[in-house]
Amino acid sequence: MSDLILLATQKLFNGEQRRYRHYSQFNHCDMTFSVYLPSRALHGYHRPVLYCLGGLTCTDENFSIKSGAQRFAAEWGIVLIMPDTSPRGDNIADAAAYSLGQGAGFYVNATIQPWAQHYQMYDYIVTELPQLIEMHLPVNNQRSLCGHSMGGHGALMIGLRNPHRYTSVSAFAPIAHPSASNWGKKAFTAYLGTNKADWAQYDSTLLLQQKISNNLPILIDQGSADEYYPTQLSPNNFANTAANKGFKIYYNLREGYDHSYYFVSSFIESHINFHATAFGL
Amino acid sequence: MSDLILLATQKLFNGEQRRYRHYSQFNHCDMTFSVYLPSRALHGYHRPVLYCLGGLTCTDENFSIKSGAQRFAAEWGIVLIMPDTSPRGDNIADAAAYSLGQGAGFYVNATIQPWAQHYQMYDYIVTELPQLIEMHLPVNNQRSLCGHSMGGHGALMIGLRNPHRYTSVSAFAPIAHPSASNWGKKAFTAYLGTNKADWAQYDSTLLLQQKISNNLPILIDQGSADEYYPTQLSPNNFANTAANKGFKIYYNLREGYDHSYYFVSSFIESHINFHATAFGL
Numbered sequence: 001m002s003d004l005i006l007l008a009t010q011k012l013f014n015g016e017q018r019r020y021r022h023y024s025q026f027n028h029c030d031m032t033f034s035v036y037l038p039s040r041a042l043h044g045y046h047r048p049v050l051y052c053l054g055g056l057t058c059t060d061e062n063f064s065i066k067s068g069a070q071r072f073a074a075e076w077g078i079v080l081i082m083p084d085t086s087p088r089g090d091n092i093a094d095a096a097a098y099s100l101g102q103g104a105g106f107y108v109n110a111t112i113q114p115w116a117q118h119y120q121m122y123d124y125i126v127t128e129l130p131q132l133i134e135m136h137l138p139v140n141n142q143r144s145l146c147g148h149s150m151g152g153h154g155a156l157m158i159g160l161r162n163p164h165r166y167t168s169v170s171a172f173a174p175i176a177h178p179s180a181s182n183w184g185k186k187a188f189t190a191y192l193g194t195n196k197a198d199w200a201q202y203d204s205t206l207l208l209q210q211k212i213s214n215n216l217p218i219l220i221d222q223g224s225a226d227e228y229y230p231t232q233l234s235p236n237n238f239a240n241t242a243a244n245k246g247f248k249i250y251y252n253l254r255e256g257y258d259h260s261y262y263f264v265s266s267f268i269e270s271h272i273n274f275h276a277t278a279f280g281l
Numbered sequence: 282m283s284d285l286i287l288l289a290t291q292k293l294f295n296g297e298q299r300r301y302r303h304y305s306q307f308n309h310c311d312m313t314f315s316v317y318l319p320s321r322a323l324h325g326y327h328r329p330v331l332y333c334l335g336g337l338t339c340t341d342e343n344f345s346i347k348s349g350a351q352r353f354a355a356e357w358g359i360v361l362i363m364p365d366t367s368p369r370g371d372n373i374a375d376a377a378a379y380s381l382g383q384g385a386g387f388y389v390n391a392t393i394q395p396w397a398q399h400y401q402m403y404d405y406i407v408t409e410l411p412q413l414i415e416m417h418l419p420v421n422n423q424r425s426l427c428g429h430s431m432g433g434h435g436a437l438m439i440g441l442r443n444p445h446r447y448t449s450v451s452a453f454a455p456i457a458h459p460s461a462s463n464w465g466k467k468a469f470t471a472y473l474g475t476n477k478a479d480w481a482q483y484d485s486t487l488l489l490q491q492k493i494s495n496n497l498p499i500l501i502d503q504g505s506a507d508e509y510y511p512t513q514l515s516p517n518n519f520a521n522t523a524a525n526k527g528f529k530i531y532y533n534l535r536e537g538y539d540h541s542y543y544f545v546s547s548f549i550e551s552h553i554n555f556h557a558t559a560f561g562l
């Protein structure tokens with residue numbers, strides 16, 4: 001287990017916003033993430049953790065700066081973890097497109113070179129980062145997931161595959177059926193190859209068709225004016241599949257909202273409250 | 282009066298975040314500003330306006346994206362106006378330093394060339410922009426000022442010089458005594474020349490020593506861990522002057538907070554509430 005290097009700390013809502021770097025054993029490179037520690041965590045209480053997964057082009061800072069989540073994490077005493085969305089660096093494989101390579105890891109374990117060497121984001125988010133957080137920071141063993149766009153895909157997919165590890169999942173405008181979206185097809189082809197059986201394990205709508213523990217609380221918000229809603233995101237496919245399986249989820253189509261963080265910030269309070277309730281706070 | 286060109290609109294907290302461009306008669310160039318219209322304004326009610334002035338290097342977008350102010354403006358039904366901090370463009374005078382030229386207008390009317398041609402930010406903020414807003418948007422004649430750093434200087438200075446035009450003023454980490462700060466000395470020398478009598482009309486601490494209507498409610502928050510606090514900002518000079526003059530202000534030194542928008546976002550709720558109370562909402 002590598003050590004955490006503290007890069008910065010700033011007081012925020014009576015807690016601390018921090019930035020850390022560490023060497024990732026899975027991604028074989030340095031990774032940076034941000035943390036929000038509410039006051040109760042700074043005073044030694046071990047608190048639940050919400051992992052906040054970013055979308056295409058995002059670093060650990062977009063959700064940190066734009067979502068407004070810390071105000072409500074402070075109220076409830078929830079620790080927020082904002083990971084990066086891919087490995088990064090001059091020696092890391094990349095692509096010209098914003099939807100592939102650095103800033104676009106899609107939370108998968110790549111099996112195709114050159115991506116396979118560093119793009120092991122599924123294992124990084126599910127296994128390595130929680131181990132690191134739980135070893136070094138004042139958290140308990142309650143974990144939940146939240147994400148926006150590509151990060152919404154990550155949150156749903158990781159939650160559905162690991163319902164025993166997570167208390168609740170929420171997503172803003174998630175890429176909920178990536179096998180049917182051009183973003184998803186391009187990324188999955190590059191990272192995983194052309195065998196669609198290999199894609200299914202990373203497609204939330206397909207995962208929901210197969211198995212599922214019905215105990216995982218899921219909340220999805222989607223803006224009706226989001227330009228990516230009908231073609232790239234398709235959370236309605238996910239919601240319809242859930243309905244057909246008798247799997248209760250909370251799905252809200254929000255009239256007039258777009259794909260931006262202004263949309264996220266408008267509904268982040270209800271997402272944090274949703275997770276707080278699931279945590280039993 | 283030039284027309285407003287709508288550049289973008291995004292739904293936010295059930296209202297709209299908009300961006301406009303217009304030709305400024307005072308600055309002799311196009312200017313861009315952002316607006317937050319709460320739902321009540323969109324439904325035709327004429328609402329009070331809070332002008333939110335940015336700091337060094339900022340555009341109209343920094344406060345818009347990072348402050349979190351819209352959540353509370355939505356609750357109270359307050360219109361927010363986020364102006365740019367200077368004229369901008371390839372043909373506009375600029376300097377290499379971040380504290381002079383584009384992004385650093387200091388809310389003065391420059392009298393020295395090459396700045397005097399376009400840098401007429403005092404008249405732009407006090408006269409031209411409110412005329413435009415009050416002609417084109419659903420606002421009433423109640424105006425207040427809020428600002429961060431250089432924008433805190435702008436808010437205090439403009440409020441003190443025009444107490445009849447503004448209902449209340451608040452500032453985060455303001456450059457409260459610019460004649461005594463290196464940022465202020467550099468900017469005032471460039472824009473106004475070396476005669477310090479010309480600086481005094483733009484220095485809030487000096488303005489407070491001279492006159493003052495005691496009716497203007499003023500709120501200042503300052504972080505104790507702000508690296509610029511002792512040398513560039515000096516809000517304590519302003520607070521001490523106010524105390525000596527028997528002028529009641531609200532001044533809070535906030536333990537451990539820095540100069541960033543994380544500090545602003547931690548206390549923006551209390552600032553919006555302060556203005557709402559002053560507006561009689």
